[in-house]
Amino acid sequence: MAINWYKYASPASFYSLAGRMIPFFAILAFGLLVAGLYIGFFVAPTDFQQGEAYRIIFIHVPAAWMSMFLYVVMALWAGIGLAFNTRLSSMMATAIAPTGAMFTFVALWTGSLWGKPMWGTWWVWDARLTSELILLFLYIGFMSLQAAIDDPRRADKAGAIIALVGVINIPIIYFSVQWWNTLHQGASVSVTQAPTMASTMLTGMMVMVFAAWMYAIAVILKRVRVIILERERHTAWVSELNERGAL
């Protein structure tokens, strides 16, 4: 099957392609979510150390993974947009940021709610939680910079530079936080001191990871369609769609 990928690099054709893909990913996300929750709450056994509290893992771990993964994907799209001057890639980066920030927030929130019963405090300056917090700052920086710039092309490029600087810095930040954390022992307990997980727990978690993944794709495509419409308002194809009532 030969697909002409270049065709879909134009916002107009990507707009309709994305429109056709969204229901697929949305349904998949919903199905996986239901399956994952079912496994998580009705199949997976009680953990002998953490009791029922461990069931937070089914959203905490997917959210934490997605938050980091999405930042890298965002920087990748932004970088492509900067290097090849492709508008669509930059729009993808802009569309990813809020979802990434949302997952980062969820990871922090659930981490905190998990921490309270396990370590007795809402927050510990653990290396992972701290890095996740800094990641939230990076997302916020990217979004505020783009929001402050009126010219979309400048916003794309400026955002790309800060995203790339951020993605280079993430490993450095992560390792310095790790080092800092080992120096100040006693203040922390490792977050995911994973109890030996039963295989159904692991299955449930992985199903939820895929659900989060599919959800992210669907919602990002949905958002990128809105961004395309906003940016391409002066083009012929948008007014044509509008005339057909098919926006």
Added chain:
Amino acid sequence: MFFWIVQRDLLLAMRRRSDVLTTLFFFVIVVSLFPLSVGPEMNMLRMMAPGVVWVAALLASMLSLGRLFSNDYLDGTLEQMLLSSQSLSILVLGKALAHWLVTGVPLVLMAPVLGIQYDLPVDALFVLTTSLLLGTPVLSLIGAIGAALTLGLRGGGVLVSLLVLPLYIPVLIFGAGSVEADMAGLDYDAHLSLLGAFLLVSIVFAPWAAASSLRVSME
């Protein structure tokens, strides 16, 4: 060209000496506020000192970032510089060096005095000064990227802090960490080496990134 830029920026800064002094006094005031807010107990202050001095240095160096490019941008000099045949990265490096000489060096010189306020031992004062000497140029270099990206934007001053402060974190960790390690009787060489490594890496990459940012902002 490089030295010309440095010289020119220093000269301009000397004409507006109050700007330089404002940054320095900000640093001193912030550091002096902490004993007033947490109490004068010397043991606690001694423990807090490295962190407090370093955070204050971060904020002070960030405060003056707005001036890094904005004056040249407003009077059109920056546009001329972009059009010139000289490498923009070198130019940015020169401006970052001038920024460091004007804001970073006074902080480094002032730090031992503030350390005494916090009753730091002499060798810890030495480590604190050395770590600031290695770390503050990194702050100016990374800050140049933020300043270039927010050039001419409304609310640029607050925005630059959002962009730049998370990137300062490794410098903060190892800068303050070196002093803490020394006070705990541990070896601090590794911290200082890492700060040195950050400095080298940022000398190579930051001017280039800031130059690209300037081009984006000036388009």
Added chain:
Amino acid sequence: MDWSNWSEFLAMGGYGIYVWGSYLVTFACVIGEILLIFKRRRTLVKRYGQIFDANGEDTSYQDDKTAV
């Protein structure tokens, strides 16, 4: 299956607040995100309907699945 009745399920072995607090906020975030995108899209489509002043009054509200 670990739960014999509803109240046991809601109690989560004494960790109910933490478990349900996590899940509720997560779903609130997810639903909120989706609603925000739909709202952003609706206002945009409405404005375009006015700008283009074409025959896109009610039809412009159609679900995006109908888009080409």
